[in-house]
Amino acid sequence: VGVTEQRLFARVLRAGTAVSVAVLVLAFGAYVAGVAPARVPLDEMPRYWGLAVGEYLRQTGLPRGWGWLALLRHGETMTLAGVSLLTSVSIVAYLAILPGLLGRREAALALIVMAELGILMLAASGVLGARP
């Protein structure tokens, strides 16, 4: 990894974080202000946040996996979009440095980056914990 890749990685992290946090804050603001309707009424949430996650999903009817994408008009799921952007920043940074490593024939590090991308994308895909 040269100085160029390290700086590029840093720039992508910085920009990606700024965008993600902005989306997260705006979506959350819309959620708690009632601009984006809540799927589970806000005043009912204190009844659910003490439950284990399985029971919480069963009682609220909220989905697992990527199911929230179909509910994006709701405030809490819109906020999850901001969270998923935040958890995608590192993936984009890895994608950004890969061409440079391949171009400089840094084979070992390029392989590590590709393996890491595989792991991160596997986690992001939701395949590992897929349940109905």
Add this chain to the structure above:
Amino acid sequence: VSLGPPILLATETVDVTATVAWWVMPLALFLATMVLGVLAVIGGLGGGTIFVPLVSGFFPFHLDFVRAAGLLVALAGALAAGPELLRRNLADLRLVLPVALVASASSIAGAHLGLALPTSWLQLALGAVVVLITGVMILGRGLEFPEVAGPDALGRALGLGGAYYETSLGRTIAWRVHRTWTGLAAFVLIGLMAGVFGIGAGWANVPALNLLMGAPLKIAAGTSVVLLSITDTSAAWVYLHEGAVVPLIVVPSVAGMMIGSRIGVQILDRAHPRVIRIVVIAMLLFAGVRALLKGLGAWA
């Protein structure tokens, strides 16, 4: 005709927090994490490390949601600080890449394990880990410039080493690492714990990079931050897909910790780090023992 307030049977319990307005706990969480952010910076402790034990100990949220929020708190903090550390060469991407690979893979396994284990087991294990963390914090002293006679074969093959400008000495310090395989093995365990408990693993990353692999203390601390931004990403996806990310818990926590950290940096010069460090370690120890007792069923 009202006969007065209903009488509770002795076997019935009421969750008092479920009767307060929905915004009270998120607001309290925001204020509390802001204070934690200040204390974390001044006490030199990771915000993600102290978040899970303290919030799970003192708020009514289930441990599943607190662990997911803890990962996102650590992730947001790492993403905020990482770019500047990389720009100033205080974090080394070449060192991050192999270590992050094993840590992120094991953190996914850890996240699944954490969501599958019974809460009482998790409380017990969390209590033990938090007591261990306080031990590391009390006893652990890093080596500023560890002696590395020569790099091992893997470290040499991957070119793990570099140079940074040490302002306190006014010169450039060249560094390299050794015991790379042992270090990678340690990060399998560290990633697993990060995934299971949702705690930022800075408390373990820094000693592993510094004392085990021989990276200078500043490089170990900076690299640990960038490492968190990758390890916590993979585990956070698992919690997100399992439905454990609750916006009313996550967003106040992330916002509070980020604002608190900035305030902490501003007042760092006027604070008493030693006193604050002792206070935070005492709080952690209390939360750890409490989690242990809850896990054993000895604390209601």
